[in-house]
Amino acid sequence: MKDKIKVAILGLGTVGTGVYKIIQNQKNEFPNKIGAELEVSKILVRNAKKSREGVDMSLVTDKWEDVVNDGDIDIVIEVMGGIEPAKTYISEALCHGKHVVTANKDLMAEHGHELLETASEHKCDLLFEAAVAGGIPIIRPMKQCLAANNITEIMGIINGTTNFILTKMTEDGMEFDEALKLATDLGYAEADPTADIEGLDAGRKIAILASIAFNSRVTFSDVYTEGISKITAKDIKYASELGCVIKLIATAKNTESGIEVRVTPMFIPKSHPLASVNDSFNAVFVHGDALDDAMFYGRGAGELPTASAIMGDVIDVCRNTAFGCNGRIGCTCYKDIPVKAMEDIESKYFVRTLLEDKPGTLAAVASTFSGNNASIDQMVQKTKFPGYAEVVFIIDTVKEQLFHRAIMELSAMHYVKEIPSIIRVHNDIRN
Ligand code: NAP
Numbered sequence: 001m002k003d004k005i006k007v008a009i010l011g012l013g014t015v016g017t018g019v020y021k022i023i024q025n026q027k028n029e030f031p032n033k034i035g036a037e038l039e040v041s042k043i044l045v046r047n048a049k050k051s052r053e054g055v056d057m058s059l060v061t062d063k064w065e066d067v068v069n070d071g072d073i074d075i076v077i078e079v080m081g082g083i084e085p086a087k088t089y090i091s092e093a094l095c096h097g098k099h100v101v102t103a104n105k106d107l108m109a110e111h112g113h114e115l116l117e118t119a120s121e122h123k124c125d126l127l128f129e130a131a132v133a134g135g136i137p138i139i140r141p142m143k144q145c146l147a148a149n150n151i152t153e154i155m156g157i158i159n160g161t162t163n164f165i166l167t168k169m170t171e172d173g174m175e176f177d178e179a180l181k182l183a184t185d186l187g188y189a190e191a192d193p194t195a196d197i198e199g200l201d202a203g204r205k206i207a208i209l210a211s212i213a214f215n216s217r218v219t220f221s222d223v224y225t226e227g228i229s230k231i232t233a234k235d236i237k238y239a240s241e242l243g244c245v246i247k248l249i250a251t252a253k254n255t256e257s258g259i260e261v262r263v264t265p266m267f268i269p270k271s272h273p274l275a276s277v278n279d280s281f282n283a284v285f286v287h288g289d290a291l292d293d294a295m296f297y298g299r300g301a302g303e304l305p306t307a308s309a310i311m312g313d314v315i316d317v318c319r320n321t322a323f324g325c326n327g328r329i330g331c332t333c334y335k336d337i338p339v340k341a342m343e344d345i346e347s348k349y350f351v352r353t354l355l356e357d358k359p360g361t362l363a364a365v366a367s368t369f370s371g372n373n374a375s376i377d378q379m380v381q382k383t384k385f386p387g388y389a390e391v392v393f394i395i396d397t398v399k400e401q402l403f404h405r406a407i408m409e410l411s412a413m414h415y416v417k418e419i420p421s422i423i424r425v426h427n428d429i430r431n
């Protein structure tokens with residue numbers, strides 16, 4: 001057993017800075033927690049000349065070779081983000097016998113399988129708790145504590161930026177752009193916030209969670225994603241009048257006909273536990289056959305919450321090292337379950353329309369829905385303009401394919417001026 005474990009941090013942005021801070025703050029605790037001191041021996045950044053407050057600049061380098069060729073480095077903490085060069089660096093670190101801890105969901109959702117195989121070949125740990133839901137423990141609980149369950153469903157809010165934006169729009173009447181700027185300033189958003197806003201970040205996270213939950217590989221390309229950029233203040237108001245809030249919801253279900261996995265904005269009843277998950281908080285529901293329901297809740301993004309998850313993994317690596325059992329838990333995907341096409345999944349919908357104010361309009365619209373097996377659950381007409389009216393429908397559970405055919409037919413009808421919003425609705429919405 002070494003008396004000092006040396007780590008390298010790749011990236012010193014929001015998360016890397018949090019990791020550096022926790023390592024300094026916990027300095028005196030490590031000998032008790034891991035039986036050794038923990039020391040940062042290199043920090044890799046893109047721009048080594050940039051001054052970084054509170055950081056020992058003698059550790060900073062912009063050369064990967066300084067890290068990978070340093071035989072004293074035991075653990076590489078990758079918090080740079082993106083696919084390349086992160087993928088190459090992680091792979092090379094593992095091939096050099098270094099354990100890796102990463103927060104990189106983009107990479108794990110696409111290339112997790114091959115990187116976990118490389119880790120296994122070299123008897124190394126590759127841990128990624130921070131890649132999903134920031135500071136909330138969810139990967140380790142699913143891989144370990146819930147390992148005796150058949151997990152059949154996961155549903156959650158797993159993007160802090162969009163949850164923060166929707167909360168500010170709902171509670172403070174803030175404009176979308178203003179709320180996004182605030183989320184970016186607070187360090188929640190990705191380097192390119194499109195990944196957050198368009199649901200891609202949540203799509204990557206649900207791919208990782210589904211793979212672990214169902215023991216079958218689900219990649220990001222299997223996930224249907226829709227973001228929140230088209231949600232308007234008007235939709236939020238309608239949701240409220242219907243007793244709901246709008247949230248960006250990621251779901252994965254293991255059904256008899258395959259895995260259903262998607263990220264979409266959704267009307268959630270105000271009574272649902274996810275409705276009160278606000279700001280940058282995340283929450284994940286898990287249903288297992290033995291466990292029944294469990295909910296994991298906490299900070300899903302930000303400097304210290306994310307660094308907390310990273311450092312939990314680092315401590316786990318150190319403990320594995322102390323007992324010579326690194327690589328103990330690798331890839332858990334031992335099944336090959338098909339992923340269902342989105343058009344075969346069933347949903348309930350909110351549809352906001354602008355319709356011609358003429359006799360026969362509603363009959364024609366209703367007949368188009370019913371002709372496609374889509375049943376109208378609720379209808380509200382509140383606003384009239386000269387010649388047309390705003391009418392919203394709640395459409396009962398129907399296959400996506402049939403619903404979209406109805407929308408295409410409606411869009412081609414002269415009765416229908418516009419369909420500004422289509423948002424999925426949670427099954428539990430009350431009439
Ligand atoms: P960030 O603030 O943009 O920081 C990125 C850091 O990586 C910067 O220090 C940058 O160097 C460095 N870097 C980027 N490309 C590099 C390269 N090619 N070579 C060397 N260094 C490079 O990012 P972040 O928000 O900390 O996120 C880091 C990772 O954590 C991402 O995978 C992200 O998805 C994940 N994550 C973030 C959060 C969050 O709340 N922010 C939460 C969970 C997971 P310079 O400083 O020189 O530019």
Ligand code: HSE
Nearest residue numbers: 159160161188190301
């Ligand atoms: N951009 C991500 C979010 C960071 O907003 O949730 C955490 O992965």
